[in-house]
Amino acid sequence: MKSEELLKDLNPDQIKGVIETEGPVLVLAGAGSGKTRLLTYKLAYLVKVLGIPAYSIFATTFTNKAAGEMKARAERLVGGALKGMWIGTFHSLCGRILRIEAEALGLTPEFTIYDEDDSLRLVKQIMRELKLDNFKVSPRGVASYISSLKEKLITPEEFSAIAMKGFESEIVPVYKEYQAALQRSNAVDFDDMIMYVVYLFRQNEEIHHRWASRFQYILVDEFQDTNRAQYELVKLLSAVHRNVTVVGDDDQSIYGWRGAEIRNILNFPNDFQGTKIVKLEQNYRSTRRILEVANAIVKNNSMRHEKRLWCNSEDGSLPTLNIYQNEYEEGSGIVKIISRLINDNGVSPNNIAILYRTNAQSRIFEEELRRANIPYQVVGGISFYQRSEIKDMLAYLKLIVNPKDNLSFARIVNLPPRGVGKSSIQKLEKESASRGIPIFTLCREGQLDFLPHLAQSGIKNFVSLIEELKGKKDDVYVLLKELVEKTGYIKMLEEEAEPESEERIENIYELLSSAYAFSESHPEDRSVEGYLAEVSLLTSVDQWDPDSGRVSLMTVHSAKGLEFEYVFVAGLEHGLFPLAKAEFDNELLEEERRLFYVATTRCKRGLWYSYALTRRMHGNENFCKASQFLEEIPKELLNVEGGSCDFALQYERDADFPISVNSRVLHPFFGFGRVLEIRGRGKNAIVTVLFEKFGIKKLALAFTELEIV
């Protein structure tokens, strides 16, 4: 095929990035400059113009949804199916490699993937066993510490050699035992999926060579958010052909807290000899006003690659900043604007998004949108597949395909109740560990006379149920349906008759329809294994429907890579966005600023910022001041409504009243006390304080000198 026809939708810089197929290529470019489009066209170019077979291409994107879209677009360009192309998230692609190479790693292809919640349970269990219950680092902290080690490819052995600080040496045995427990359960966690592939390639030259030869072209989107393990994987996979194209924007690196390293993108040319660098400088997404604001924001970061970003689009209107009295007014104010957009301007709810820093902020918007009868969808938070009733059902499936999965066993053996309580499970765990046999095998084959009779018969029934269902694992839907019936799980929910029971029952039916949909869409492989592999690695955005005709609500993190005509960025308050934790840490602060840049650049034409003067957090009312990021935007670039545009003044005033309910205060005459209530705001506020010596007093803040202690 003639390449001109394919390349006519690209600008000259993008074309350069596409046709530069041999050797390493780094595309470093700002938001909305067409990086993803470049990659999509490059896929099509490789196949259609160069005749490269699709199966020798390995491409990663940040979400499965992005992968699906990129593949579908590339197929449209090619005019045929891209069969056998490896495209997906790092995790799903590594999962596929692991299923094939499982044995070399001491796993079987049926291995289970543990999510964050599973691995936290495991860490808790291990810490209990190691008598570290009262360890100064919480199980959660230990779990995330272990995760950060894995992201850096540090094994338990290596860690034990470098663990210096007191608490680190205590984590060593937990990490060791955690890995051993995973191995015994024939399970991996998210971090293992990448780490194991890297280890395998490093240790086994034959296997490494086989995979690295297979993939002639490697393409990576959102490269600024790769961690060290992923970077190493890219190096290893491209070792034979050396054709690797990575695209990204250091200004959009927002996953540092998850191990992402910006230096991966900044140092790429050093590690990949002969890298050709492509820069894209034209933004096609946003109007000029929005782009000006975005550029003004990111200019304040010091650790960055300076990039030019210009646009040819219309000026558009100034982004608006709305200042609301409290978070409820912010909710109703934003929803009012949204309903005007929909009803008066004929905008489809599809094209509108509300973005926020934390998931907890979504609730108020949901309530207001429901009240206004505007359809919406929330992305992220606790996802469907993380709900406990769904995880219970999935644990059954996991145990059916992987009988070694001890964690899943412990989760469901007594759900519904079968007389197998906590202490029985603990005894089983002990016995299984000391004999080196999976718990399920022990139950099937071993003598269980160390358990109460009730537990023994309960386990017997449980084992035969699992054994019976095993025969049906070629079709998830059939199996799951029978599982729901035979376990009596729904009956259990009905009987417990709690307020949420009904919703949980509905969720079970919803799971059944998801399994049905999977069976329908994968007629060649309807297996439980395939279903689990898919649902275990869904990202939050994968569960989002871009064409649902609904307003989208999500965190800024989830919105990465997406675009909307109209965007609301809410809760721009000091301590919330940026989070309080980032206040005194410049690196964290710069990441928060990049997050704000990402939020801003999602918008094509209508942008509204907002913040609330007071907000209730963990139960008490807080006075808020504007996010410092708002102050960094030149005044003439914003249209400010509902308050003074003089932030400096506001900053000052609010700094005088950082008082919240429960604050301990010192009064020049009354002495120490605790704030019970705050009425009104700013200078007009009346605070009620319970003083230690003088009891309850009402004070007008304007006339009192209260000091926070």
Added chain:
DNA sequence: CCTCAAGTATTTTTT
């Protein structure tokens, strides 16, 4: 072994 109630920690973002 199970249930209920009081007490405690907790949420920043997610594969």
Added chain:
DNA sequence: ATACTTGAGG
């Protein structure tokens, strides 16, 4: 404010 853990009693 809420979710989860822990302890007493059935």
